[in-house]
Amino acid sequence: MAHRTLGRAAARGAQTLRSLRRTTVSPTELADGHGPSTSCRNLVQCSVLGKPRETWRLGTTTSPTKGYSVVGAEQQHKAPTQPLPDPEVMKLVEAALGPLDTKPLAPPSRPVVIVISGPSGVGKDAVLNRLKEQREDLYFVVTATSRPKRAGEVEGRDYFFVSKDKFEGWIADNMLLEYAVVYGEYKGIPRQQVDAALAAGTDVVLRIDVQGAATVKRLIPDCISIFVTADSEDVLVKRLVARKTEPLDKLLVRVKTARAENDHIKNFDYVVVNRDGELDACVAEVSGIIEAEKARVVRRHSSHHGGHNHHHKAQGQGQVAP
Numbered sequence: 001m002a003h004r005t006l007g008r009a010a011a012r013g014a015q016t017l018r019s020l021r022r023t024t025v026s027p028t029e030l031a032d033g034h035g036p037s038t039s040c041r042n043l044v045q046c047s048v049l050g051k052p053r054e055t056w057r058l059g060t061t062t063s064p065t066k067g068y069s070v071v072g073a074e075q076q077h078k079a080p081t082q083p084l085p086d087p088e089v090m091k092l093v094e095a096a097l098g099p100l101d102t103k104p105l106a107p108p109s110r111p112v113v114i115v116i117s118g119p120s121g122v123g124k125d126a127v128l129n130r131l132k133e134q135r136e137d138l139y140f141v142v143t144a145t146s147r148p149k150r151a152g153e154v155e156g157r158d159y160f161f162v163s164k165d166k167f168e169g170w171i172a173d174n175m176l177l178e179y180a181v182v183y184g185e186y187k188g189i190p191r192q193q194v195d196a197a198l199a200a201g202t203d204v205v206l207r208i209d210v211q212g213a214a215t216v217k218r219l220i221p222d223c224i225s226i227f228v229t230a231d232s233e234d235v236l237v238k239r240l241v242a243r244k245t246e247p248l249d250k251l252l253v254r255v256k257t258a259r260a261e262n263d264h265i266k267n268f269d270y271v272v273v274n275r276d277g278e279l280d281a282c283v284a285e286v287s288g289i290i291e292a293e294k295a296r297v298v299r300r301h302s303s304h305h306g307g308h309n310h311h312h313k314a315q316g317q318g319q320v321a322p
């Protein structure tokens with residue numbers, strides 16, 4: 001699948017970046033033609049010539065006292081050379097044991113459902129939007145709502161915006177995996193999106209409120225649930241106020257709800273703090289959790305099928321008609 005290939009390429013790129021090492025060269029070394037390598041010198045020269053973006057991308061920093069600190073020197077090094085297997089010995093092994101199997105030794109990981117939840121304004125959308133850019137291997141479900149579209153929101157990207165009547169029709173037709181009334185409006189997960197992605201072997205990400213997370217955990221016990229929180233209540237509320245999407249009365253409801261939601265952290269598998277100004281760190285943590293969970297042997301055992309049996313009627317919560 002094309003997007004899986006892209007995902008693997010992204011992971012390889014991240015690995016390469018992780019393996020980069022910091023080295024230091026002085027301007028004199030550069031002028032002399034010494035230093036780590038030609039392309040590394042070029043990177044530093046970019047910085048000297050005032051192209052900060054080029055050098056920033058590879059993590060280069062400048063130091064007035066020590067010269068120029070460069071990340072990227074190791075990129076020039078070849079992977080350690082592997083000795084070639086002796087063909088004669090290979091023949092002897094195959095003669096003794098029969099043809100060697102080229103199938104992957106690790107069983108493939110079954111697709112997982114990842115639930116991202118947390119209080120309003122904590123940054124769930126911000127985290128997921130960044131994750132989308134990095135992880136083309138994941139499917140991000142677009143949920144449905146009866147809430148009116150906010151300025152800047154796009155149909156089919158942020159939500160499927162539908163009337164209350166239409167939403168209730170979907171409930172009656174069992175088209176929603178989960179639904180709830182959140183801040184007085186219907187929100188629900190179109191079942192078909194989840195089923196299609198899982199059937200294609202793709203991991204699915206759901207961004208839902210805490211009551212929805214509890215419902216999905218009950219329907220899909222082996223889902224990975226992650227509660228995103230902020231540094232403090234003060235930081236959370238400042239974020240919500242700065243977003244300017246709610247009038248004061250509705251904002252107060254969200255803050256009161258956030259207080260109650262925080263008590264539900266214990267029901268989640270993971271809690272991740274989306275620290276102020278450190279969105280990327282939060283995204284990396286979420287991505288790391290997903291990778292670690294997918295590497296768990298229990299998720300790879302082909303005979304284990306726990307979890308994805310969610311084909312009974314959606315259990316809406318707080319089903320007071322909005």
Ligand SMILES: Nc1ncnc2c1ncn2[C@@H]1O[C@H](COP(=O)(O)OP(=O)(O)OP(=O)(O)O)[C@@H](O)[C@H]1O
Nearest residue numbers: 120121122123124125126239243275276277278279
């Ligand atoms: N790490 C961060 N540091 C500073 N600001 C952030 C951070 N993460 C998100 N924000 C900002 O906080 C605001 C709220 O974020 P966002 O809309 O993603 O929250 P949310 O959890 O999806 O909210 P809701 O549940 O109401 O949809 C946005 O203006 C966003 O840009």
Ligand SMILES: Nc1nc2c(ncn2[C@@H]2O[C@H](COP(=O)(O)O)[C@@H](O)[C@H]2O)c(=O)[nH]1
Nearest residue numbers: 143144180182187188189207208209211212
């Ligand atoms: N239980 C569900 N909650 C959902 C779903 N889709 C979104 N949400 C959550 O609603 C709140 C408020 O969102 P907003 O866009 O009005 O600010 C937020 O916490 C979302 O995660 C869903 O399908 N089910």
